[in-house]
Amino acid sequence: AKKMGRGNYQFFTPEMNAAAGKRLALERDLRRALELKEFELHYQPKVDMATGDVHAMEALVRWRSPERGLVPPNEFIPIAEETGMIIPLGAWVLHEACRQNRAWQLSGLPRMRVAVNLSAYQFRQPNLPEFVAALLVETGMDASCLELEVTESVVMHNPADAALTLERLHAQGIHISVDDFGTGYSSLSYLKQFQLDTLKIDRSFVRDISSNADDAAIVKSVIALAHSLRLKVIAEGVETNEQLDFLRMLGCDQYQGYLSSRPLPAADFERTLRLSIDL
Ligand code: C2E
Ligand code: CA
Ligand code: CA
Ligand code: CA
Numbered sequence: 001a002k003k004m005g006r007g008n009y010q011f012f013t014p015e016m017n018a019a020a021g022k023r024l025a026l027e028r029d030l031r032r033a034l035e036l037k038e039f040e041l042h043y044q045p046k047v048d049m050a051t052g053d054v055h056a057m058e059a060l061v062r063w064r065s066p067e068r069g070l071v072p073p074n075e076f077i078p079i080a081e082e083t084g085m086i087i088p089l090g091a092w093v094l095h096e097a098c099r100q101n102r103a104w105q106l107s108g109l110p111r112m113r114v115a116v117n118l119s120a121y122q123f124r125q126p127n128l129p130e131f132v133a134a135l136l137v138e139t140g141m142d143a144s145c146l147e148l149e150v151t152e153s154v155v156m157h158n159p160a161d162a163a164l165t166l167e168r169l170h171a172q173g174i175h176i177s178v179d180d181f182g183t184g185y186s187s188l189s190y191l192k193q194f195q196l197d198t199l200k201i202d203r204s205f206v207r208d209i210s211s212n213a214d215d216a217a218i219v220k221s222v223i224a225l226a227h228s229l230r231l232k233v234i235a236e237g238v239e240t241n242e243q244l245d246f247l248r249m250l251g252c253d254q255y256q257g258y259l260s261s262r263p264l265p266a267a268d269f270e271r272t273l274r275l276s277i278d279l
Helices: 014-036 077-083 086-106 127-141 153-158 159-168 211-227 242-250 264-279
Strands: 037-049 055-063 069-071 111-119 146-151 175-181 199-201 230-235
Touching: 014 077, 014 086, 037 086, 037 264, 055 086, 055 264, 077 086, 086 111, 086 127, 086 146, 111 175, 127 146, 146 153, 153 159, 153 175, 159 175, 199 211, 199 242, 211 264, 230 264
Parallel strands: 055 111, 111 146, 146 175, 175 199, 199 230
Antiparallel strands: 037 055, 055 069
16 A cells, blocks of 8 residues: 555555556566666658759668567657666667668668657756767767657757757767657747757647648748748648648648658568668
8 A cells, every 4th residue: 555645545556556567567577678678760751852862861660579560669768768778778789770771872872860869867867968979989870860859848848958968969070950849838939049950840740730720830840940040841640641741832831741751670670661662
């Protein structure tokens, strides 16, 4: 039983015990998975609206568990964040993305930029800029071929610190994107204080863009705002040609989504890319 205020006791119900047990098992398995290196990255192209070219891709982590199958990030990233495991996991993701991208470059593929998602806790590590700099030296990848995606809520948590971190990353030549743009903070004034390159419009605004006038208006304003601040705009979650045409009409620069490709394991991504460019 758990002691509450004023001498009251609240007893865990069987359901709560079951949930807590499941969660503990997941945490234990995740710890083991880190040691056994059971993670892999899948890659989704970022497509240029005007030309259809792919100059960048987003790396998305998956856990290939012998017992659980392929586990999507939403099922383990939150636990990794709560337990601090996100630091070694995030370090592995960064390293693997840079290593793979450099290997592709050395194998003769056109030079591309790889985008890596940063979690809140990772972004707040005081040594993040030095850590990334060392990683670039170690893997031999150029800083201009790395993009970091940070969510709006992460940079807004402590804007003064965030501005400094972004400046130290940007000064190295690393590209910075604001992920899930539009879902978080309402204040837009920070956009001009931060060293940013791209705003990433969240999937929730794209889904009904051709039928919902409010979504269309929001996306239209975000694009106008971004362009007036010399930022690029990418839309995520594009699944239909109708959505694509609409976004193109509004002046969006790039897109990502199942319409172009699902996130693919490295070997499949490479094969598709070679086919598309006749290598
Ligand atoms: P996100 O950064 O917003 O990534 C976009 C998610 O949308 C991905 O889900 C992607 O597979 C999915 N997606 C892409 N195109 C479409 C589409 O056309 N339709 C639909 N319905 N979905 C699409 P995924 O891979 O399951 O990742 C979920 C979230 O997990 C990511 O959201 C990101 O926040 C987090 N995540 C993934 N990899 C990492 C990582 O290495 N580190 C951290 N910290 N977070 C990660
Ligand atoms: Ca992302
Ligand atoms: Ca999103
Ligand atoms: Ca997200």
